[in-house]
Each structure stands twice: as C-alpha cells, then as structure tokens.
Amino acid sequence: MSTRTHTTTTTYDDIAALICVTRPYYALQDLTSTAPGQVSAVVPVQSPPGRQSQVIGLGEVGRHLAILGLSAAATSSPAPGRNFYLASRAVGRMYPEGESPAPGPLTGTAVIQGQNRRQVLAHTELRDSAGTLIARMDVQYKVMTAAVFYRIMGQPTEPDAVLPGNPYEQPMPISDVSVHQRSGSAKLEVAASMCQGHFDGFPALPVAMAGYASFSLFNEVLDSTVGPDVQWRCGAFRLKADNLAAAGQTCLVEIEPTTPRTAEHAFLGRVSTAEQTAFRIWVDYELV
Numbered sequence: 524m525s526t527r528t529h530t531t532t533t534t535y536d537d538i539a540a541l542i543c544v545t546r547p548y549y550a551l552q553d554l555t556s557t558a559p560g561q562v563s564a565v566v567p568v569q570s571p572p573g574r575q576s577q578v579i580g581l582g583e584v585g586r587h588l589a590i591l592g593l594s595a596a597a598t599s600s601p602a603p604g605r606n607f608y609l610a611s612r613a614v615g616r617m618y619p620e621g622e623s624p625a626p627g628p629l630t631g632t633a634v635i636q637g638q639n640r641r642q643v644l645a646h647t648e649l650r651d652s653a654g655t656l657i658a659r660m661d662v663q664y665k666v667m668t669a670a671v672f673y674r675i676m677g678q679p680t681e682p683d684a685v686l687p688g689n690p691y692e693q694p695m696p697i698s699d700v701s702v703h704q705r706s707g708s709a710k711l712e713v714a715a716s717m718c719q720g721h722f723d724g725f726p727a728l729p730v731a732m733a734g735y736a737s738f739s740l741f742n743e744v745l746d747s748t749v750g751p752d753v754q755w756r757c758g759a760f761r762l763k764a765d766n767l768a769a770a771g772q773t774c775l776v777e778i779e780p781t782t783p784r785t786a787e788h789a790f791l792g793r794v795s796t797a798e799q800t801a802f803r804i805w806v807d808y809e810l811v
Contacts, residue, residue: 541597542590543607543672547689548720548729549590551631560599560635564591565628566649569692570735574742576754576811577617577657578624582738584649584658585613585762586691586731588631592645592662595633600666602640607672607722608664610730611764615660616785617757627652641666676725676767690717695736697776702747706779709743711736711794715770726770728794730762733802736776737792744778744790749810758786758807768794768801783807 538554539545551564566587572580593608600606630650637644643666649658667675695717697709718726745753768774775795783789786807794802 538594538597541600541605542593543605543609543669543722544590544593545720545723547691548586548718550689550691551587551590551594554594556595556598560595560638561633562591562595562598563630563632564594566591566631568629569689571692573694573738574745574754575738576756578651579629579649579657580738581617581658581757581760581806582731582734583691584615584617585660585734586729588615588633588647588649588658588660589613589662589730591631591633592635592647592660593643593664595635595645596638596643596664596666599635599638601638602666602668605669607667607669608643609667609764609767610662611665612663612762613660614759614761615658616759617658618656624651624655624657625653629657636661639666673725678724690719691732695732695739697736697739700740700743702744705744705748705790707740707744707747707777709736709740709776711774711776713768713770713772713774718770728768728770728774728801730764730802733764733768733774733794734762734792734804736774736794737778737802737804740776740778741790741792754811755808756811758809759784760804760806762802762804764802766796766799766801768796772796774801781805 554564556562570583589610633647643664647660700709713728715726721729777793781789781791789807792804
C-alpha cells in the first residue's frame with residue numbers, strides 16, 4: 524500500500540492526472556476522499572432510464588460507480604502517477620424495489636477492499652438524499668501503468684471526438700435489429716463520438732456503453748414479446764469485460780434469456796467484435 528501523505532481530494536482536477544478516464548465520461552461532482560481508498564461524490568443522472576422503472580438505469584449506475592471505484596483506487600495506489608483501471612468483473616444489485624427515492628441528489632461511495640499493482644477490488648454504493656440504498660456494486664479492475672497500457676495497445680494516435688452535447692445522454696445507435704421470440708441481435712458501429720473521455724488518444728467503447736447497447740436491444744425484445752408499454756425492474760446483475768472494442772470496429776450485440784438467480788426472469792447481453800467477446804452481462808429482472 525502507498526505510504527504517501529493523504530490529502531482530501533475535492534475536485535476533478537485533483538484526481539484527473541491519476542486516472543484513465545476524462546470528461547465527459549467522468550461526470551462525478553464534489554469528489555471527496557477523507558482517507559486513502561475511500562471516496563464519495565454526487566452522482567448525476569444524465570441518461571434517461573428508458574423502460575427501466577428505477578430512477579437511474581443500470582448502465583449509468585455501472586458507469587458512475589465504476590469511475591468512483593477507480594477514483595478511490597487512485598487515492599491509495601502503490602504505483603504513483605497515472606494508471607489505467609480496466610473494469611473486468613462486477614457483481615451487484617439494484618434497489619429499492621418499487622419505492623420512490625427521496626428528492627435531491629444521489630450520493631455514491633467507494634471503498635477499496637483489496638489492491639496491488641495489478642488489480643483492485645472496490646465496493647461501491649449509491650444512495651438517495653435520505654440515505655436509502657439504490658444500488659451496490661463490487662468491481663474488480665485490472666491495473667496498468669500508462670506506460671504498460673500503451674506498450675500493449677500502441678501509442679495514442681486517435682484524437683478524441685469533440686462534439687457538442689454529451690454522448691452519454693443519448694440512446695445507443697444500434698442497427699439491423701432482429702428479434703426472434705425472447706432473443707435478439709443487432710449491430711453497433713463503435714464511433715469515437717461514443718467513447719469521449721475513454722480513453723484519450725485511444726477511443727474505446729466503455730463497459731457502460733456496451734451495457735447501454737445491450738439494454739437498448741433488450742427493450743426491442745420486450746416490444747416484440749410483451750408490448751411497448753411494459754417496464755422492467757433490474758435486480759441482481761453481474762458482468763464480465765475481457766476485451767476492448769476500439770472506435771471503428773463493428774460489434775454484434777446479442778440478447779438471450781437465461782436462468783434467473785433471484786427474480787422471475789433473466790437475460791444475458793453480449794457485445795462482441797469480429798475477433799472476440801468484449802462484454803457480457805447477466806441481469807435478473809421483473810416486469811412492472
């Protein structure tokens with residue numbers, strides 16, 4: 524563990540030089556760290572939850588809590604300087620079930636459970652202004668120094684897209700949608716515009732955006748099977764992200780039913796490039 528003196532971090536500028544994501548993908552507000560490996564922040568709701576009945580969608584929960592976890596890791600990293608924290612595994616659950624959250628901002632917290640130079644495990648939570656639990660997620664990251672990341676991936680040569688607005692407020696542009704019973708498939712053209720802030724010079728599809736694409740396709744499956752007005756409520760979930768999909772690649776997005784663990788229904792979402800599977804997510808859900 525690091526032995527350097529800890530200081531309270533309260534701004535994005537304090538943490539930006541130590542982490543791998545930048546704005547607009549990073550959207551936390553009032554980031555505060557009172558001890559190494561512990562952070563809290565105000566979590567904005569930028570993406571409409573769509574047909575998910577909770578106040579914030581699962582894809583956006585994953586985005587913000589994963590960034591909160593890597594920010595916590597940066598405050599206690601044994602490797603100084605900038606590091607890349609690649610979320611590779613996560614398990615969690617969405618709450619509350621059927622209750623209305625208290626008005627006011629959402630607050631996220633992250634606490635590091637284990638850390639070395641190659642991997643980190645973070646426990647994260649999201650609560651409403653009354654302290655009611657909305658979501659929790661345990662995230663495992665693969666850790667690389669910037670030098671190692673670019674040695675593996677190549678030197679940064681692709682400029683970040685600079686476009687008006689926030690791409691993370693927009694629906695994912697899946698195309699060639701095909702639905703058969705409770706399964707579906709679609710294409711996703713990975714554009715630099717949907718990777719802004721992830722990563723500078725090497726735009727790659729964020730794990731959360733792969734989740735957005737899966738949920739967009741799942742909504743198409745629901746349209747076909749239960750109609751356009753039915754919503755769904757996420758329960759337990761787990762995900763694996765083993766590879767990156769770079770800007771310019773075409774991904775196949777797939778949805779299929781799977782065996783639920785804690786709910787009446789479950790689906791598996793998968794996003795793959797021509798060469799390999801990039802992302803998988805298993806979601807238990809209820810129709811509401």
